[in-house]
Amino acid sequence: MSNRLLKRISCVLRRSFYQFSTISSYGGVERSTPCEILRQQNESIDIKYPDLPESERFHRKYANLEEIAKTAPVMKSVPVDAIFANREVRLSELDVYGFDYDYTLVNYTNDLADFIFDKTIDLLVSKWKYPSELQEVKYDPSFLIRGLHYDIKKGFIMKVDAYRNIQPGTVYKGLKPVPAEVVQSNYNGLYIPAGLLRGSDYTKDHKMTQMMDFFDLPAAYAVCSVIEHFEKSGINYQPECIYTDVREAVELIHRSGMLHSTICDDLERYVKPNAEIRHLLVHLASHAKSLFLISNSGADFITKGMRYVVGREWERFFDVIIVKANKPDFFRSNSAPFRAIDETGAFKSWEGVTKLERGQFYRGGNLNLLKELKGWQLQRVLYFGDHVYSDLADASNQWGWAAAAVIPELENELSLANTEDYQKNLHRLVLLEELIIENQYCKTAVGQTVLTSWCKERDYLRQISKACFNPRFGSVFRCFHNYSYFAQRLGLYASMYTSSVTNLLHHPINHICYPRRALLPHEPH
Numbered sequence: 001m002s003n004r005l006l007k008r009i010s011c012v013l014r015r016s017f018y019q020f021s022t023i024s025s026y027g028g029v030e031r032s033t034p035c036e037i038l039r040q041q042n043e044s045i046d047i048k049y050p051d052l053p054e055s056e057r058f059h060r061k062y063a064n065l066e067e068i069a070k071t072a073p074v075m076k077s078v079p080v081d082a083i084f085a086n087r088e089v090r091l092s093e094l095d096v097y098g099f100d101y102d103y104t105l106v107n108y109t110n111d112l113a114d115f116i117f118d119k120t121i122d123l124l125v126s127k128w129k130y131p132s133e134l135q136e137v138k139y140d141p142s143f144l145i146r147g148l149h150y151d152i153k154k155g156f157i158m159k160v161d162a163y164r165n166i167q168p169g170t171v172y173k174g175l176k177p178v179p180a181e182v183v184q185s186n187y188n189g190l191y192i193p194a195g196l197l198r199g200s201d202y203t204k205d206h207k208m209t210q211m212m213d214f215f216d217l218p219a220a221y222a223v224c225s226v227i228e229h230f231e232k233s234g235i236n237y238q239p240e241c242i243y244t245d246v247r248e249a250v251e252l253i254h255r256s257g258m259l260h261s262t263i264c265d266d267l268e269r270y271v272k273p274n275a276e277i278r279h280l281l282v283h284l285a286s287h288a289k290s291l292f293l294i295s296n297s298g299a300d301f302i303t304k305g306m307r308y309v310v311g312r313e314w315e316r317f318f319d320v321i322i323v324k325a326n327k328p329d330f331f332r333s334n335s336a337p338f339r340a341i342d343e344t345g346a347f348k349s350w351e352g353v354t355k356l357e358r359g360q361f362y363r364g365g366n367l368n369l370l371k372e373l374k375g376w377q378l379q380r381v382l383y384f385g386d387h388v389y390s391d392l393a394d395a396s397n398q399w400g401w402a403a404a405a406v407i408p409e410l411e412n413e414l415s416l417a418n419t420e421d422y423q424k425n426l427h428r429l430v431l432l433e434e435l436i437i438e439n440q441y442c443k444t445a446v447g448q449t450v451l452t453s454w455c456k457e458r459d460y461l462r463q464i465s466k467a468c469f470n471p472r473f474g475s476v477f478r479c480f481h482n483y484s485y486f487a488q489r490l491g492l493y494a495s496m497y498t499s500s501v502t503n504l505l506h507h508p509i510n511h512i513c514y515p516r517r518a519l520l521p522h523e524p525h
Helices: 004-018 023-031 032-050 054-071 112-127 132-136 180-186 196-199 215-231 239-255 260-266 277-286 299-308 369-376 389-396 409-416 420-438 445-469 485-493 501-506
Strands: 083-085 095-099 148-151 154-157 206-209 288-292 320-323 340-341 361-364 380-384 402-406 497-498
Touching: 032 054, 032 420, 054 420, 054 445, 112 132, 112 215, 112 239, 112 260, 132 215, 132 389, 148 369, 154 215, 196 206, 239 260, 277 288, 277 501, 299 320, 320 369, 380 389, 389 402, 389 485, 402 485, 409 420, 409 445, 420 445
Parallel strands: 095 288, 095 380, 288 320, 320 361, 380 402, 402 497
Antiparallel strands: 083 497, 148 154, 148 206, 340 361
């Protein structure tokens, strides 16, 4: 290969790096310029040597792939603290910044998930008389990822892509994978009809539920652990009953105040300190931005957590503090009134609220009333939350807020994707897929054998890329070449996403969040 061509490859690789730094870009990598170079080289072989045996032609084309893959430079790393845009957002045009509380302003340690799992199992044993042997099981935080679907009737947990197809190899019952033929038999293929996924948008009559909340993960692992124990022990069971019992146990932990009291009694153990949260609030306030907080948690719980993370008198940063908001109904209902309360949650007045005062607590309410009392222009509001459905969906779709999703997993995924091994593997996979696409029509048995070997290598490279993030379910954002269902929902409801709200500190107050252009399948590439 000539030095001139090598320089060209190096140049285009650097130019095309950012094509996979956003959700859209993950699909853009497969259409990178090196693929075009490979295609041109291989077309040249077909033109120059029309009588070359197919096996030799394939050998030369694969040699071109090897050369390009070997000489490709390591791409520039994607900053783990970047903000990624699905739609263009001009921060200079935003006057109001809103925040959820849990996993947005305040994050929790792994000890909290351990507590939820252990307490759920304890309740199943004590209240529902499940086998006491379950109490020997320990929570494994590495087993599941957010965004998975759980089939309530069948007891299968799985990963679904943006087009409602099950990703092969990601269906589990209990803690064991389900054979491909069993999956095919249960779903008549890999496609999931829209009706089965209705639960993904918070409807009550559903057959599948999606794990969108960090609190969902220990609960889901409890379901998997119970099913695993019952399967091993030969105990007859109905998956729906186990799901219902676990859900009721988790709701009891929340509803009884057990979870909040446990956190508040040992903040150092369960709450991650983050001095940058205070810096962020000071930064926004210094630029005359109005701030508000909307949470489903109670005033006393939020007060203790915010004092631990931000400091005393944290309330002075916020124009409005809304607790027990009952999201997502807060965005949908026009009937719930605001009630003035103190920091303990006690009512301060039995009169109707006609004015929302700075630094004061309000319970309930609805977004339409908030708009009426504050007079904020909806298109000048940016709201941060970790839950794509309850925090962001209605705020963005129904009210036109700019919605920002906080995805803590993004930091770890980018750190892994930035490694040289991952980038080389991904680059080789993309080139190999181009080779397979362009040479899929074989004329000889020898050629078919070579093509089969390429397809096997492709499967191997895809599995390596998947296992880099999670050995069972892969990346939160991707199902091989397609977006995951989680990523598709994220793109639909969030204007932008980032790993932490404090990443705002790394951008000027007038920063413009530009989405990167992604090629459609029919566009030249």
